[in-house]
Amino acid sequence: MLTAVVIQSGGTVRVELLAGGGESGEEELISPSKCLFEPETEEARTAEKISPEECGPGPSPIMPEMKELAWGAGAFVVFALLMRFFLFPRLKRGMDARYNSIREGHENADAARSSARSEVAQYEAAVASAKADAAKVVDAARATLESERQAKIAEANSRINAKREAALRDAEAARGAVRGQIESAVTDVVTSAVEAATGKRPDASAVSRAVADTMSAGVR
């Protein structure tokens, strides 16, 4: 048995390994059955109490023990066989099924995404086509409206022109009538004035002509 002796002197601690029992003094005696390994001598094996030093040293610590080999090998072989034929296939089947379902989900999502993209493209094309149609309809409506407006304007203008001409005719007629009345009145006044001044009634046709000439010159 090795004994490590730890010595503290001043601030340092020193460890020394000593062979033998060290300074522990008297060793306790034990029953041979308490030994980890059976004592080597028959005397020690049959004694009632022995020193722990008399217990057997046991086999080499690096030699494999048959019981450990047997139990370890048996436990591993059983576990490996269970793993090979039962545990792993069961676990792996579940993993594969889930991975496949995830992969399918991804593929479905990709398909849905590309389908949605093509539908969006179709929708956008339809919108563009509808916009073009609408623009054509708007242009046609605008052209129709413009032609109708032009027609209406032309119609209104012709109506205005007709009304203006009628009004001009009416005005001319009214003016002619007024002029005749004025000429007659002026002729009367001139005839009366000449008669009053000369005491002789002038020729009515000559007065009338002179008044007409004068008024014509004045109108111009």
Next chain:
Amino acid sequence: MIALEFPPINEILRWKDLFPGFNKIAIIAVAAALIATIIFLLAGNKDPKQAPKGVRNFAESIVEFIENGIIMQTMGRDGLGWTPFLMSIFTFIYLCNVPGIIPFLQMPATARMALPMFLSLLVWIVFIGTGFKHQGLGYLKSSLFPPGVPKALYILVTPIEFISTFLVRPFSLTVRLFANMLAGHILLVTFALLSEALFQAEGNPGLIPVGVLPLFMLIFLTAFEVLVAFLQAYIFTILTAVYIGGAAHPEH
């Protein structure tokens, strides 16, 4: 001065049988296989169509780790058939390593020679069998006479290849796992004993605060052993995959 008694190595590695032929290592090995079986059984019972959570998520993470992190990196798609075998190895080794830091168990089953040796021999048989299955006797030729080497060098290369491929591989697999786990176990025992001895130093109360240092080291090493438990399981599994992949497809 305090005396710290290190128990003999057998005392920290061996236990009395619980009943004849069944000791703590056997318990751990059986429990590892049982726990792994229960985990995968429970995981398989969950509805696979639902998003995985809890134990199923854990089991599927292991599957994906083995498939994507080990097989696809070393063997390619053709190696996916080896997933159950590699998963068994990884899970079993990890669950045998972890008890090294679980209170009351505090012993990795792989810190004893039997389990690493059995697993390494199994891998050895499997990769040689795979080589012969895929290449027939050409496996020996491709293993012992690597292409592209000048013929004169085969005198040197062939014995080296024979020793490294057919003899050293199982030995190195065994020793790597066993020695790492054993060293970790001994380190934990050492620092635990040192902490205890310093905290209980009689007649020298000045040593008690010093006991905090190995205690912190013990905590750090315990956390480190979690990493080592995973790492050793991973290394063993990836080397197994490399050996099997190399035997099945020598061109890789």
